[in-house]
Amino acid sequence: MKLYDLQASGNCYKVRLFAALAHIELEVVAVDFLNGEHKKPPLSDLNPLGELPVLQDGPVVLRDSQAILIYLAGEYGGLAWWPAHPQGQAEIAQWLSFAGNEIQHSLCAARLVQKFGAALNKAEALQKSSVVLGLLDKHLEQHDWLAMGRPTIAECAVYPYVVLAPEGGVELGAYPSVLRWVERVAGLAGYQSV
């Protein structure tokens, strides 16, 4: 099973982190991002959006880190990470959406500007980052884990850009419940740092 990967990408780290936690073996294929390998065939045939990560498992080809987490958990990771019942799936899916939208356009965007010089609105990304971290902190004040009272793929979707936030100029010191949760995630068996 191949993961087309960029080491510096938090979205790719979501998948590597989950594979480590759930003991799933991946063949990690480094993509030549700087030369735009992900935007040309054959990779752009696998993902027309021209983004990473992409997972290829025999005939199954998937883009979007959140969708890949669902696949890996459902197929290989066991019900603890992605349950069979709709209420649990939906509770987790709320956080997958939060990762794919709110976090992407705040913490991830700020890091893209600061670390990679992306032409995005940094002030807006920073303002959204404080909203996102405030919401997370409030949730984690009351809950040890994002959903279902236990670690799930929600952690793998949300953790990467939170722990990478300082690379975008966003400090976590004002969010004590987030910091405690970051430590809890890092303490999980099999954890792999970025």
Add this chain to the structure above:
Amino acid sequence: MKLYDLQASGNCYKVRLFAALAHIELEVVAVDFLNGEHKKPPLSDLNPLGELPVLQDGPVVLRDSQAILIYLAGEYGGLAWWPAHPQGQAEIAQWLSFAGNEIQHSLCAARLVQKFGAALNKAEALQKSSVVLGLLDKHLEQHDWLAMGRPTIAECAVYPYVVLAPEGGVELGAYPSVLRWVERVAGLAGYQSV
């Protein structure tokens, strides 16, 4: 089962559309959006993000239209709309992410500016809209439905802001496969227009 709803919201329409297609009865509760009812208790207790829609089904409270679609389909809609196997779930989840991120920040954003005067970057939204519609059109050239060769909740997530695109100044004429798919969705039994 209550849906806290805003008639003009494409995100709320995603849920209403699916409920109509799958014959799920919802009590639609109109929220006084102009006066910010969704940003104050009790609604902000149900969804700290201060957004609509919100679904309340007994003790189950869910935000995020994509998560709500998963719940409704899994709990009440049957396996045709959201299968039990991970490969199908992930195939659909790719489009749920596309709806919650790419479409939200293109077609939906353009409409928020044009119809509601939102302080967003319209030029950027329009540029992203043509990318999004180009990707959709290319996919729908080869596929009648977004995922799994049949209508699923992916249709309910993607269709609303596509059909509402002209309200954001985005015309669909250049995307013939998208137009044919829009007609296929509108021809589904139980279909309800916005």
